[in-house]
Amino acid sequence: MSILLVVLQGPSASGKSTIQSKLGLPRVVTWTSRLPREGEIDGVDYFFRTKEEMQRLYEQGQMIEMTRYHGNFYGTPIQLLEDIFHKSERRSVILDEAGAKKIKQFFNDKILIIGVKAERHECAQRLEARGHSTSDINARLETFEVEIDALSHCDLVLNNTYWNREKIDQIVQYLKEGLEKQHGTL
Ligand SMILES: Nc1ncnc2c1ncn2[C@@H]1O[C@H](COP(=O)(O)OP(=O)(O)OP(=O)(O)O)[C@@H](O)[C@H]1O
Ligand SMILES: Nc1nc2c(ncn2[C@@H]2O[C@H](COP(=O)(O)O)[C@@H](O)[C@H]2O)c(=O)[nH]1
DSSP states (O other), rough: OOOOOOEEESSSSHHHHHHHHHOOOOOOOOOOOOOOOOOOOBTTTTTEHHHHHHHHHHHTTEEEEEEEEEEEEEEEEEHHHHHHHTTOOOEEEEEOHHHHHHHHHHHGGGEEEEEEEOOOHHHHHHHHTOOOOOOHHHHHTTTHHHHGGGGGGGGGGEOOOOOGHHHHHHHHHHHHOOOOOOGOOO
C-alpha cells in the first residue's frame, strides 16, 4: 500500500495550507468561485472561475465533487485526479468532509486524510490577522463545531494549536520522510 493523495481537512484557519506547504507535496489546484485574496494567483492557489463555469462543468459530469461554502462553489475536476493516477505522482489537496469522502471512493487505501484542528478563538484571531471582516469570520466559524466533529473519519488528526506548533512540525517531518521513503514503491 502506498499513498498517492494526501487530503487536508479542517475548519477555516486551522492551518491546512500551512501544513500542506510543510509537507512539500505538489498540490492539486482545485476550482473556486470565490474572489482571490491578496497575493493569491490563478492556477497556483486555485483556478478562480465563475459559478456559471463551475456549474456547467458539474452538470457535464466533469467535476468529481463540488461543494458550496459560504455562498461560493469549490470543486475538483475529474481530470486533475486522473492525472495523479496516470502519472502516479503523489499530490496533496485541501477539501471539506464531503469532498474528502467522495474522493476516498476513488483512491481507497491510496489516500491519507489528515484532519487539522485548532482552538476556535485561535482560528478567529488568525482570520482577523488575515484581514477577514468580522462578519466573514463569524460566517466561516459558524460551522466550526460541525467541522471539528467531521474530523472523526480522518486517518489522523493534528492538533495545530499555537502551543503545539513544534510537535506538529516534527510530526509533519516524520510524515514527509515516510512518504519520501515510499516513493520507490509507487
Ligand atoms: N500552529 C500555528 N500557530 C500559529 N499560527 C498558525 C499556526 N498554523 C497556521 N498558522 C497561521 O494561521 C493562519 C491560517 O493558516 P492557514 O492558511 O494554513 O489555514 P487554513 O486552514 O488553510 O485556512 P483556510 O481554510 O481559511 O484557507 C496563517 O496566517 C498561518 O500562518
Ligand atoms: N469539497 C471541496 N472543498 C474545498 C475545495 N477547495 C477548498 N475547499 C474547502 O473550502 C474551504 C474554504 O477555502 P478558502 O480557500 O476559501 O479558505 C476550505 O477550508 C476547504 O474545506 C474543493 O475543491 N472541494
